[in-house]
Amino acid sequence: MSEPTLSLNTKPLTALVNTNKPLDYDGYVAQGGYQGAEKAVLQMSQKQCLELVKESDLKGRGGAGFPTGMKWSFVPMFDDDDGPHAKANAPDNKYLICNGDEMEPGTFKDRLLLEGIPHQLIEAMIIASYTIGANKAYIFLRGEYFVAAKRLQSAIDQAYQNNWLGNDIKGSGYQLDLYLHTSAGRYICGEETALINALEGRRANPRSKPPFPQVSGLFGKPTIVNNVETLSNLPHIFKQGSEWFKALSPNSDAGTKIYGASGRVKNPGLWEMPMGMTIGHVLNDKAGGMIDGLNFKGLLPGGASTDFLVAEHLDVPMDYDNIAKAGSRLGTAGLIVLDHLNCPVGMVLNLLQFFHQESCGFCTPCRDGTPWVVEILTRIENGLGTMDDIDALHKLCDFMWIGKTHCALAPGAVEPLRSSLKYFIDDYVEHIEQGCCTYKLGKQKVSVGGSHG
Known part of the structure; x- marks a missing residue:
């Protein structure tokens, strides 16, 4: 399967990534940054924003693949007679949380975005918070991501300085405060209700559901928890539209995905490609195949908590439905490759x-x-x-x-x-x-x- 040429249009999440020196506010704006947030907050109602996310067919990139717009729709909001910012400015009414607690073994895709283009996530959280009517948002970050923490806090400070956070954002009447919370570090915090408990200062045990967080989450208020990669799609969807986003993928799962590979391959790493690239394409064309002298034995297709797939599955497209039909899960799309000399x-x-x-x-x-x-x-x-x-x-x-x-x-x-x-x-x-x-x-x-x- 051929791969599109690298560009901001075909690889929106990673084309501007620079893990050595990420774009500051001015550099990000010069590359078209915050245009999606401007469109959402200044030109659209919350209801229109939600409909755009639904139309885009964006699915969660944290592993479950649940439709993002549908998840947001479970949050109580909107009256058609209300102004576009009336519900959004109810104090402490709702919360948005970004799950940056990336502790799944074999998974390191969110780290690339957190360290390489922090303003993209800040813009995304402004859009998401406005859409669901949240005035407070949190980035729940893996405690060991020290570089990401420093760069995110710098980006948050710059966003405040340029009136993208705080009171009366860009004269819209909408207000949003964004906080960075570094986790004490437990894998279970990746489960959204355990994450919420940890953010409240409680033991990180998962909660019984229902009620679901969209109804009763952080401090008992409606709460949306989304993954870093999921949220990072929003600035591009709002800037270029839902049809553009769906056209990025050749199959029913819209958009792109950040695929990864680790193990005894020639070129371990991360690559953003259209949804539905085959396992073999990621393993052989991007990761370079096995190191000389080693034979492929099997792999975990989506991080440590997925089922092994073997040579007969190399032609399976890496999307949610096809990986499930093969007997595993897409998960985080991080291949952990096993060779014939490993037990x-x-x-x-x-x-x-x-x-x-x-x-x-x-x-x-x-x-x-x-x-x-x-x-x-x-x-x-x-x-x-x-x-x-x-x-x-x-x-x-x-x-x-x-x-x-x-x-x-x-x-x-x-x-x-x-x-x-x-x-x-x-x-x-x-x-x-x-x-x-x-x-x-x-x-x-x-x-x-x-x-x-």
């Missing part, structure tokens, strides 16, 4: 150790299931496993699956496990029957993806 059992053990550590401990399947899985995998990895352990792992995959846990952490944790049992069962059996695996019996040992069998 899948060791890789899965490494991932489950992470999920066990990051569990909030609220529900039994996650609190007790993740350490149980780690115990079994450790036993298999150390050559002490039995065939009964494989049966136990299958049962735990069911015990921790969707609908049986308080949030999606445990189901996400077992996705790489259950799919590894499907595609790499021979490696598990080899560990059990030989007391270890061929990765220790003479094959080269490679330190990617975790420990080795």
Whole structure:
């Protein structure tokens, strides 16, 4: 599949990215920055803004792929007889939160945007806040993103200085305050209701739903939580229109996506491309394929909490529907690539150790299931496993699956496990029957993806 030429029109999110020296306010404005916010706040009503987002078919880029306009529509707002800013200026009425707590292993796309073009996110949050009628907005940032924090705060300060934040924005009558909140650092904070609890100063446990945050979120008020990449599309949609945005993609999922690849590939990194590029295109054409001497074994297509896909799936388009049909999830579209000299059992053990550590401990399947899985995998990895352990792992995959846990952490944790049992069962059996695996019996040992069998 051919790729469009690099330009602001075809790669809107990343064409202006500079991770060494991002554009300041004047530089961003010179490149057309804040034109989308100007159109929204000065020329459109909130209802018109919402309709534009719906028409664009923008879906959430944090992993779930839920339609953004539909999500926003659940927030109580608008009376046709009200002026365009009447609802938007009800004090402490609603909140917008940007989820910048990027802690999914194998995912680093939001960091590129946060560090490389911070004003794009500020503009996006002005548009989103105005649309839902929020007067306060928060960027909830991963605590380890020190460079991003410094650059975001600088961009926020510049936006205040130029009257894009604060009272009476550009004479519109609309007011918005934006705050940067650096997280104490837990993976569970990526779940939107746990994030809200953390922002309130509470323990970061996910909340029961309903009520959903759109009705009762931060401090009990209607709240929208969106991912960095999701929000970053808004300035371009408002500047160039919904039809332009839909035309960027050759399939039913509109716009572009930032795809990534890590592991033993020749060119690990990030690339913005139209939605629906095939796995093989990302792996071979962009990431350069496997390092010489290594063969492709499998990959996680959307970060650590997705199911493995293998060689038969390389022609699958990387969009929400097609990846789901293949048996996995698009997630964050960050490929974690496994080669033939890496032990899948060791890789899965490494991932489950992470999920066990990051569990909030609220529900039994996650609190007790993740350490149980780690115990079994450790036993298999150390050559002490039995065939009964494989049966136990299958049962735990069911015990921790969707609908049986308080949030999606445990189901996400077992996705790489259950799919590894499907595609790499021979490696598990080899560990059990030989007391270890061929990765220790003479094959080269490679330190990617975790420990080795």
